[in-house]
Amino acid sequence: MANYTKRDEVAVIELNNPPVNALSFEVRSGLQNALKSAIDDQDVKCIVIHGKGKNFSAGADIKEFGAGTKQQKPWITDACRLADESSKPVVAAIAGTALGGGLEVALFCHYRIGTPSCRVGFPEVQIGILPGAGGTQRLPRLIGVNSSIDMITSGRHVMAEEAMKLGILDKIVTEDIIEEGVKFAKSVVGLDLAHRILKNRKIEAVSPKVFDDEISRVKKKYKGYIAPLFCLKAIQASVQLPYDASMEQELQLFQHLVGSNQAKAQQYAFFAERTSARWQLPTGANSQNASPLPVKTAGVIGAGTMGAGIALCLITSGIPTVLVEQDQKFLEKGIKTMEGDLRGSVALKKMTAEQAKKAMLILKPSVNFEDLHDVDLVIEAVYENLALKKEIFAKLDKICQPQTILCTNTSSLDIDMIAEATKRMDKVVGTHFFAPAYIMKLQENVYGKNTSAETVATVMALGRRIRKVPVLVGTCESFAANRMLHPYVTEALYLVEEGASPYEVDQVLEDFGMPMGMFRVSDLSGLDIGYKVRREAAKRQGIDLTLGTRFVNGERVCLLADVLVEKGRLGIKSGKGWYNYGSPGKKEAIPDPEVLDIIEEHCRKFGIKKQKISSQEILERMQLALINEGFRILEEGIVSKPEDIDVIWIYGFGWPKYMGGPMFYANEMKLKNVYRKICDFHQKYPFSIHWTPSKLLARLSETDLPISNWTSLINSNSKL
Ligand SMILES: CC/C=C\C/C=C/C(=O)SCCNC(=O)CCNC(=O)[C@H](O)C(C)(C)COP(=O)(O)OP(=O)(O)OC[C@H]1O[C@@H](n2cnc3c(N)ncnc32)[C@H](O)[C@@H]1OP(=O)(O)O
Numbered sequence: 001m002a003n004y005t006k007r008d009e010v011a012v013i014e015l016n017n018p019p020v021n022a023l024s025f026e027v028r029s030g031l032q033n034a035l036k037s038a039i040d041d042q043d044v045k046c047i048v049i050h051g052k053g054k055n056f057s058a059g060a061d062i063k064e065f066g067a068g069t070k071q072q073k074p075w076i077t078d079a080c081r082l083a084d085e086s087s088k089p090v091v092a093a094i095a096g097t098a099l100g101g102g103l104e105v106a107l108f109c110h111y112r113i114g115t116p117s118c119r120v121g122f123p124e125v126q127i128g129i130l131p132g133a134g135g136t137q138r139l140p141r142l143i144g145v146n147s148s149i150d151m152i153t154s155g156r157h158v159m160a161e162e163a164m165k166l167g168i169l170d171k172i173v174t175e176d177i178i179e180e181g182v183k184f185a186k187s188v189v190g191l192d193l194a195h196r197i198l199k200n201r202k203i204e205a206v207s208p209k210v211f212d213d214e215i216s217r218v219k220k221k222y223k224g225y226i227a228p229l230f231c232l233k234a235i236q237a238s239v240q241l242p243y244d245a246s247m248e249q250e251l252q253l254f255q256h257l258v259g260s261n262q263a264k265a266q267q268y269a270f271f272a273e274r275t276s277a278r279w280q281l282p283t284g285a286n287s288q289n290a291s292p293l294p295v296k297t298a299g300v301i302g303a304g305t306m307g308a309g310i311a312l313c314l315i316t317s318g319i320p321t322v323l324v325e326q327d328q329k330f331l332e333k334g335i336k337t338m339e340g341d342l343r344g345s346v347a348l349k350k351m352t353a354e355q356a357k358k359a360m361l362i363l364k365p366s367v368n369f370e371d372l373h374d375v376d377l378v379i380e381a382v383y384e385n386l387a388l389k390k391e392i393f394a395k396l397d398k399i400c401q402p403q404t405i406l407c408t409n410t411s412s413l414d415i416d417m418i419a420e421a422t423k424r425m426d427k428v429v430g431t432h433f434f435a436p437a438y439i440m441k442l443q444e445n446v447y448g449k450n451t452s453a454e455t456v457a458t459v460m461a462l463g464r465r466i467r468k469v470p471v472l473v474g475t476c477e478s479f480a481a482n483r484m485l486h487p488y489v490t491e492a493l494y495l496v497e498e499g500a501s502p503y504e505v506d507q508v509l510e511d512f513g514m515p516m517g518m519f520r521v522s523d524l525s526g527l528d529i530g531y532k533v534r535r536e537a538a539k540r541q542g543i544d545l546t547l548g549t550r551f552v553n554g555e556r557v558c559l560l561a562d563v564l565v566e567k568g569r570l571g572i573k574s575g576k577g578w579y580n581y582g583s584p585g586k587k588e589a590i591p592d593p594e595v596l597d598i599i600e601e602h603c604r605k606f607g608i609k610k611q612k613i614s615s616q617e618i619l620e621r622m623q624l625a626l627i628n629e630g631f632r633i634l635e636e637g638i639v640s641k642p643e644d645i646d647v648i649w650i651y652g653f654g655w656p657k658y659m660g661g662p663m664f665y666a667n668e669m670k671l672k673n674v675y676r677k678i679c680d681f682h683q684k685y686p687f688s689i690h691w692t693p694s695k696l697l698a699r700l701s702e703t704d705l706p707i708s709n710w711t712s713l714i715n716s717n718s719k720l
Pocket residue numbers: 019020022058059060061062063071075076097099100101102123124127130131132133254271274275
């Protein structure tokens with residue numbers, strides 16, 4: 001709703017819908033009624049609109065868009081048209097965020113003032129739609145076409161200072177936002193408002209070439225997403241058509257998007273991220289009843305690629321960090337990497353040179369473990385070796401304060417075994433970052449059997465603070481993320497053995513929307529890593545893995561990647577892997593006939609007959625293999641809800657948000673179809689354990705319930 005009060009001759013309208021003042025039907029109606037009352041009241045000379053609490057408004061209520069249902073009238077435009085027509089000045093007083101429809105409300109006002117920390121923006125593209133309440137028409141009239149294209153197609157938040165420079169804000173105020181709004185509104189009473197009404201403003205002439213170039217840029221930058229292209233169409237309409245006609249065009253484009261599958265998937269992803277933040281442990285402790293410990297300082301052990309990246313996340317979030325490496329030379333190399341990454345961020349305008357400098361000032365590089373004596377939390381990021389990690393944790397246990405939380409960046413080792421090296425098993429937890437750690441948003445936090453709720457709360461809060469998307473998972477071989485990757489990678493290799501080329505497989509995945517195909521990713525990570533991991537794992541089981549191995553414990557294996565490794569093709573680092581890169585370190589991946597010969601030879605050796613495999617089969621086998629594993633992970637309680645899996649894939653492996661995540665994808669395919677296909681593959685490929693259908697999937701597929709119901713069904717333990 002919207003509250004209406006008066007301060008002398010000033011009407012104050014307060015948008016009131018906690019926590020973010022989303023513009024629900026009640027708020028829109030309230031705003032419309034309040035504006036009517038203010039305009040009709042002879043005593044009122046000017047009007048201020050502000051938001052109750054921390055935010056002006058986060059825009060339209062996304063829940064109301066649910067699967068494309070039409071919003072109930074009045075729309076934002078109906079409510080705000082009154083401001084356009086008002087002869088009394090209307091001022092938007094912005095604190096916190098004015099996003100989407102929130103900013104559109106402000107653009108209907110004659111003036112906008114904001115606090116120094118306020119943010120404005122049109123993030124609609126991120127939920128698959130466009131600013132459909134005049135945003136694409138009014139913003140270009142205020143800040144020009146080019147800046148509008150940048151803001152609207154990127155969805156980025158613009159800070160107060162930049163908003164002031166662009167002309168979105170008329171003033172930045174430092175005192176109480178309502179008082180300042182009232183003062184400002186009084187000061188503009190009697191001024192001519194004609195030029196302040198954005199619909200009246202002339203729009204600059206822009207050549208069609210600008211839009212052609214922008215279409216190419218957007219297609220490349222936001223590959224596969226339709227909303228940014230629709231935004232361009234709407235902005236182009238603002239240039240080509242009279243205001244009323246282009247508003248109509250904007251609405252039509254909006255209606256098309258709001259009913260699209262991409263919008264449905266992206267809005268699901270928006271809420272999945274927030275659902276996933278609400279964690280719970282098997283003990284019942286959860287994000288509502290556990291409090292994080294304060295993290296004022298941190299430590300990182302290991303200045304390799306991962307350690308340096310993690311330290312960078314911490315210092316750029318304002319957390320003073322001790323970076324410990326046992327060898328001075330490695331330490332210096334790590335610092336150089338960090339400085340290089342910071343220079344990159346400055347070049348990309350993600351931060352200022354001043355901010356980068358400030359971040360490095362709170363880094364304390366050290367070759368002395370004792371320097372970790374007083375930190376609140378330590379993240380160990382040395383290479384994957386259980387004995388080494390145990391040794392480090394035993395040492396940390398003695399050096400650090402009793403309350404210090406000890407985290408391991410292991411991607412596969414048993415958290416409980418690492419914790420056993422300490423006398424504080426409740427304070428040991430996994431914080432698994434994804435490479436490159438400074439860039440990738442996923443932080444897979446792993447609890448062990450003794451990890452306390454307080455420890456979990458602390459690493460989940462830390463994740464958000466360092467701009468990651470934290471997800472909580474339980475301990476199992478490879479945890480949730482990499483465990484799901486395993487059948488996906490395995491199927492890719494089988495497909496290549498059976499007749500698809502690695503380049504076809506990658507093309508299919510990239511056409512689906514993955515940022516890189518599986519084979520390009522392997523080249524980037526380095527094929528030798530998997531080679532070592534496979535051999536170590538086999539050794540632990542007493543198996544001697546050779547290039548002649550075809551079955552392990554009755555399961556088919558394909559060691560084609562190892563054949564490449566033994567030929568010195570380690571990936572990008574050696575200039576050759578599944579692709580040819582010309583020379584080591586170069587990024588352009590060129591398909592290599594030599595690799596096709598190696599595959600031919602491998603297949604001949606094992607008598608594997610090659611056949612034509614369709615793109616559809618490639619996609620289905622890879623996606624369904626990982627989806628089946630996802631259901632097993634859910635079934636075993638390694639994650640507590642399907643949203644966790646989708647968030648992992650979106651932020652850890654670049655699953656396109658417009659496809660919602662693997663669990664959402666399965667939901668859209670209908671579980672009975674997913675289950676039937678998995679059963680068919682199971683029959684056809686009996687030597688692949690990953691095709692054994694998940695029992696949970698089997699049970700859920702008997703119902704036709706949507707993904708939003710799965711968690712309660714799993715938790716209620718009912719017979720599904
Ligand atoms: C005919 C034309 C009609 C309309 C055109 C206009 C379209 C729009 O305006 S679409 C909406 C555009 N706005 C956004 O996309 C902003 C989304 N929100 C955010 O980015 C963030 O929530 C925030 C920056 C505003 C605040 O972040 P933070 O403080 O981290 O809080 P949370 O993200 O955890 O959010 C708290 C709580 O609020 C829910 N929520 C946030 N925004 C909306 C929204 N626009 N509609 C509905 N609900 C919203 C969010 O889900 C959280 O709730 P839960 O914890 O219960 O999930």
